[in-house]
Amino acid sequence: MRILNLLSIILVLLSLTTGCATFREDGRATLSKWPPDAPVNKNTIALQVSGKAIANDEQMDVNEGILEQWRKEVIRAYETSGLFSAVKSGREKSDIYADVKISDKGEPNMFMAFLTGFTMFLIPSKVHECLIINTTYKDQNGKALNSVSKTECVNSWIGLFVFPAMFSNSPGTVPKDVLFDLNRSSILEANSKATFNTVSRGEP
Amino acid sequence: MNTIVKQVNSVIILGLILCLVSGCASTKGSINEIAAPVNNDNITKYGGLVVQVIADTKTGSEPKLIVDEAASRIKDRIVNGIKKEAPHRFTEINAAVPGPQTILSNIRIKNFEEGNAFARFMMAGLGQMHIDADVDLSDYKTHEVLGKYEVTKTFAWGGLYGASQKITDIEEGFSDAVIETILRVSK
Numbered sequence: 001m002r003i004l005n006l007l008s009i010i011l012v013l014l015s016l017t018t019g020c021a022t023f024r025e026d027g028r029a030t031l032s033k034w035p036p037d038a039p040v041n042k043n044t045i046a047l048q049v050s051g052k053a054i055a056n057d058e059q060m061d062v063n064e065g066i067l068e069q070w071r072k073e074v075i076r077a078y079e080t081s082g083l084f085s086a087v088k089s090g091r092e093k094s095d096i097y098a099d100v101k102i103s104d105k106g107e108p109n110m111f112m113a114f115l116t117g118f119t120m121f122l123i124p125s126k127v128h129e130c131l132i133i134n135t136t137y138k139d140q141n142g143k144a145l146n147s148v149s150k151t152e153c154v155n156s157w158i159g160l161f162v163f164p165a166m167f168s169n170s171p172g173t174v175p176k177d178v179l180f181d182l183n184r185s186s187i188l189e190a191n192s193k194a195t196f197n198t199v200s201r202g203e204p
Numbered sequence: 205m206n207t208i209v210k211q212v213n214s215v216i217i218l219g220l221i222l223c224l225v226s227g228c229a230s231t232k233g234s235i236n237e238i239a240a241p242v243n244n245d246n247i248t249k250y251g252g253l254v255v256q257v258i259a260d261t262k263t264g265s266e267p268k269l270i271v272d273e274a275a276s277r278i279k280d281r282i283v284n285g286i287k288k289e290a291p292h293r294f295t296e297i298n299a300a301v302p303g304p305q306t307i308l309s310n311i312r313i314k315n316f317e318e319g320n321a322f323a324r325f326m327m328a329g330l331g332q333m334h335i336d337a338d339v340d341l342s343d344y345k346t347h348e349v350l351g352k353y354e355v356t357k358t359f360a361w362g363g364l365y366g367a368s369q370k371i372t373d374i375e376e377g378f379s380d381a382v383i384e385t386i387l388r389v390s391k
Binding site: 014015020022053055060062063066104106108110113114115116117118119120121122125127129131156158160171175 | 206207208209211212213215216217218219220221222325361362363364365
């Protein structure tokens, strides 16, 4: 009976190790200097953020909650860059307009996912997905100033023994970090091409 | 969490729910016909039933005491199951003095293994649970054979699910298969 009790405790502890963790792939964009050197005269920028998810070449809607999280990360990147006098959202009057299109593209194996659940996580599932950011900068007249594309891929593991990894690789925070970094990288690239200096001064 | 991971998680939850709902351990055991049931048009004349479950295990099975206890549990499950599934089929089951028109169902457990929960956890297929029995149906009075069957139930799942299941869980599936056998012959 004692052995059975011990076994039960071990099984309960093992079941508590079930979790989902997200890991960034190597080859992420390097950030040369953050924040970059701020110009003397700063422009204002208005951000238009949109998103979509593509699973196995099939486009899906991104729910408003996730889109709102993405939007926050984009705004955070532009605000912390120190390059702009104001970061606005939507179509507010501004010196520069940035159209940020975010794609969450992956090829999940739904059969494996089903097996993971059906075997009570004995067989783990891996989800490989790439976050792609296409940013187009325009001036007040709608003329395209520059366009930057950045991509980073992440792998999410769902199964037994993954729980401890969730503290450092939570699926709730890692994609946000990736988005923040991709946007920072886009800003640095656009800034290095003097995209934000070429705009005629407008009303702040 | 992104949309794709959320979608995958919903499929995982579906699989988990199906696993829990399907009750893999309690699914019905398999029935092999050893001797075809007699073509007895008067089978409905049998109004009584006697259920006997005896432990007659070989080397390698659990100790006889454990199998005897299991036999008692299985007998109760079978009797209760028949009363539930076909409440009007038999007027008496396991009467102290069986009437002349009674079917004797003799269930002889020849293999009974509780397996090993830890081995099941480590890998599906290891530490399996087995209950195998011969089910002989005959006329209680004349001993005329009404049918002979072999009923087997095996559980080989692994992981947490495999480890969490007990022999009593697969006794349910085994008993269901015996109930089906008895009702099939006596219909």
